Amino acid sequence: MKRSAIRELLKLIAQPGMISFAGGLPAPETFPVEPLRAAADKVLTTLGSQSLQYSESEGIAPLRDYIAASHSRPGYTVRRENVAVVNGSQQALDLLGRVLLDENDTVLVENPTYLALLSAWRPLGVRFSAIPCEADGLRVEDLPALLQANPKLAYSIPNYQNPQGSLMSLPRRRRLAALLREYGQPLVEDNPYGDLRYEGEPLPDVFELNARNGDAGVLETEVIRTGTFSKVLAPGLRLGYVVAHPSVIDKIVLAKQSTDLHTASFNQYLVLELLQSGLLKSQIPKIRDFYRLRRDAMLAAMARYFPDVVQWTHPQGGMFLLATLPHGANTSDILSTALAQKVAFVPGADFHLDGRGENTMRLNFSYNTPEIIEEGIRRLGQVLHHALAQCPRQPAQPVTTAIFSASGGKLTKSSEASALRR
Template identity: 50%
Template sequence: MNWDTVFAERTSEMKRSTVREILKLTAKPEVISFAGGLPAPELFPIERIREATDTILSERGAEVLQYSTTEGMPELRQLIAKRLSKGKFNISPENILITSGSQQGVDLIARILLDERDRVIVENPTYVGMLSSWKPYHLHFSPVPTDNNGMDVQAIEPLLKDKHKLIYSIPTFQNPQGTTLTLERRQKLAQVLVDNDLLYVEDDPYGELRYSGDPVPTVLQTEAELRNATDVTGNVIYCGTYSKVLTPGLRIGWIAAAFPIIDKLVQAKQATDLHTSTLNQFISYEVARDEEFLTSHIEQLRNVYRQRRDLMLETMTANFPQEVTWTKPEGGLFLMVTMPAKLNAAEILVKALEQNVAFVPCDAFFIGDMGHNTFRLNFSNARPEMIVEGIKRLGAVLKVAMKE
């Protein structure tokens, strides 16, 4: 068989994720990895999950091992709707679809909304997992620059002279930069959406992980408030997940959106995987319904990740060359480093791996041929002593590279 000729044309845009390929290199125990978006494994609520699994198997065994509805477990949809509701802004379970991680949510959204060659506005850089999912549709991505306050919303209006299908961004603790869209920009963005009747995908896996600064409302809520709506009837499609606050292994995410969007997503999901794992939905529900536990667990994550973020930033200040800059996130799992333009992050990675340190070069997160001098560091996964050692080694690699 000539394998070059068998694959569908759309697969020409499919590539293995650079992040996942780098993760393979970091599997060796001696490598200090700042590469993946991995939560700290020592904080996984393993006992809770074991107890929850025992309970549901003994109490509802036949039900949890059976096929279930595409929309998802009703009690879980209700729980998620309640947690997302704030004050007068009230989300109904009808507006929630349970997905297999938020990655599936992002993928299903493209299936129901995007035609080949559609124009889509994204912040630059953006989440590489969205690009992998959406690129096979041969879209035109219109990049919007970003700064420490998130996407430059002013730069959206001029793009709208061409018809765009939607905007996608990660407004809170962005991947890869860790930056957050300010309240003022959220309000401007909501205005742009309403004025132009434009759809917006809010990808929000990190929103609960804030370590400093003032909380900001979701764009979902901001847009509803602008229209004086108290329910989910507008242009925002919100993707959430338990991956970063419970465990990514259960693969439980959700979409909150207006009912016509949920209805069409259900049809697409039926064709994809019928429904998200019944067992994993029940386990997640059993663990997350204990609000006191969930709140204290998230508080513990915040405390540990805050310390790790601070330690990484301090160690970078003490060890990185002056010409190198980086973002200072108020939450999430990542920060992004920018080196002088003459340095290439992929080349630096080779040298860093020789010292058993790993990170992710960010060029694949950018639209256009740029970002070669940037890389992403994760601060949630490595233990404090590893953060100090890894950042020192990386600082030494950068100093040598600066001199060459």
């Protein structure tokens, strides 16, 4: 088991004066502190000790019902039996790995992909197989060949992927949903950032395009949809969920029982109260406006301060972007210099499967104010100018097929972002 690079870094960057683009922290200014205080008061007044007692491993019934209803569509019905509540979507990934994967199983993942997914499943002894990616998502046309290896699971973040911020296009979503059904291929669709959309129209989840009512009203789907309230409410409540076929939910619940019995009842009642109060209707637009400013501030500062030879992605949502330095540059080495200049990022190599990505860095734009982002990117720009001065002055080479490949021209879809990109 490898120590998570991100979380170790989080300790280093706690030094005073440090500007960190390393973590994946939401902005605390967006947390609904006052609504939560009112919710805690109401839950303890009306439910009292019931909200503090042991509860079912599946999650409390009214919260499961709420999640089920919010995932139902005219073409199919999600029921309570399709939902399990967990301690943030990270626990969903951990439990799914434990109940669905065996040693030497093949798992298809986007490359680069979410670091903590790799940390959670690597100890199981599985083999990760990379799905080539482009600016508009994984190369669905390559999937049939990859599926010949009988992967036990596939994993994707279609919305504003971590670490790249890429967004899977609607045609690719449709084709992926159909392929999963055709091959009976299970896919974990992780969607922590879907609501953090700063431009463009919302796209349907792969789950939505794949799910259908089966016999006896049982939901049929190859997609295992994980979700979380960490980004739209607050991460410190640790509340996430899985929506899937009942056979998958049953296995998760079995594992959950012996793992930690159940997710905190109190937190489930708190979040249910917030959801029923309609808070998200005002909360999500507020968060979008808030984070859009920060993304734009980072893109503008990068355009101003970063060396010409550096390229970066232009996410339409989410919390991260990925910058790529010229081939030969090593962002792990550069990090030491950056930390000395009181600015932090996550070197990109750990997100990559194939030993590449040494010249990439992940930058978070959700946590810092626009002013601090400007100052941090200025510092980082100086560090990069210095570090790259020794390098041959050649343009950045794409380290993966992601983002910078064939459809490179589609990198920037919004006119604002386009204007900021040089």
